[in-house]
Amino acid sequence: MVITNAKPLKSMLVEGGVIMTSILLAFSLDALWDSRKLAGKAQVALSSLKDEFEANLRACVEVRDYHAEKARQFSAVLKMSDDDVLGMSEREATSAYYSFCSPRTFDALLGTTKSVISTGTFDILQDTQLRKELDQFLNLMEDTHEDIQNMLHFMRLLGEYEVTLGGPWGDPDDLVDVGGATLDTSYQTKITTTDLLALLRDAGFVGRVKLYHGCASWYCGELGQLAEHIRKVLRTITELQG
Numbered sequence: 001m002v003i004t005n006a007k008p009l010k011s012m013l014v015e016g017g018v019i020m021t022s023i024l025l026a027f028s029l030d031a032l033w034d035s036r037k038l039a040g041k042a043q044v045a046l047s048s049l050k051d052e053f054e055a056n057l058r059a060c061v062e063v064r065d066y067h068a069e070k071a072r073q074f075s076a077v078l079k080m081s082d083d084d085v086l087g088m089s090e091r092e093a094t095s096a097y098y099s100f101c102s103p104r105t106f107d108a109l110l111g112t113t114k115s116v117i118s119t120g121t122f123d124i125l126q127d128t129q130l131r132k133e134l135d136q137f138l139n140l141m142e143d144t145h146e147d148i149q150n151m152l153h154f155m156r157l158l159g160e161y162e163v164t165l166g167g168p169w170g171d172p173d174d175l176v177d178v179g180g181a182t183l184d185t186s187y188q189t190k191i192t193t194t195d196l197l198a199l200l201r202d203a204g205f206v207g208r209v210k211l212y213h214g215c216a217s218w219y220c221g222e223l224g225q226l227a228e229h230i231r232k233v234l235r236t237i238t239e240l241q242g
Contacts, residue, residue, distance in 0.1 A: 073099035
């Protein structure tokens with residue numbers, strides 16, 4: 001039996017080729033679309049990382065400068081004569097007292113960094129150098145925790161010693177606003193210039209303050225390294241953003 005409506009072999013091959021080409025083209029377009037989506041996600045991740053590290057740099061430098069200023073103030077008070085101390089205003093005496101021990105800590109924003117590392121987002125970024133720098137940033141943050149604990153340890157020791165001397169002291173007018181409610185600090189005792197001079201003559205008190213500032217200076221050193229590393233991360237992010 002002869003099939004009269006059968007397609008010529010050449011025609012069938014042409015049609016098959018067109019179909020295969022269409023399929024390959026469709027896969028190529030899908031791959032291109034997925035690639036563009038991944039590139040878009042990478043740019044979003046990089047932008048979020050940049051915002052986070054810029055905020056961290058500001059906070060890190062601010063805390064480091066704060067401790068450096070407190071150390072400068074404490075050093076200046078130690079060099080004052082008795083008459084200069086007794087001649088201070090109430091505000092100056094309070095400021096001098098707060099320079100003895102007023103810890104602040106750098107609490108980094110880590111949400112995007114941890115997300116990029118732990119949730120697979122980093123597969124989008126495809127940059128081993130950035131991953132290495134992010135890991136190092138987290139390690140440097142861990143290194144600062146010991147310095148923070150040491151500062152807080154000597155703060156507690158100093159506070160316990162102050163109690164034996166009639167302290168602690170504070171400014172009753174220095175109110176703290178928490179959730180819209182003002183805390184009552186009327187129980188605090190203002191420090192007088194006589195109190196301040198007595199503290200500066202007490203070797204046990206001054207020695208404890210020096211121990212605290214010694215720990216704070218180590219912390220400042222760690223923050224200095226951390227700030228430099230944050231700048232390095234920001235440079236890498238900028239390069240990846242093109």
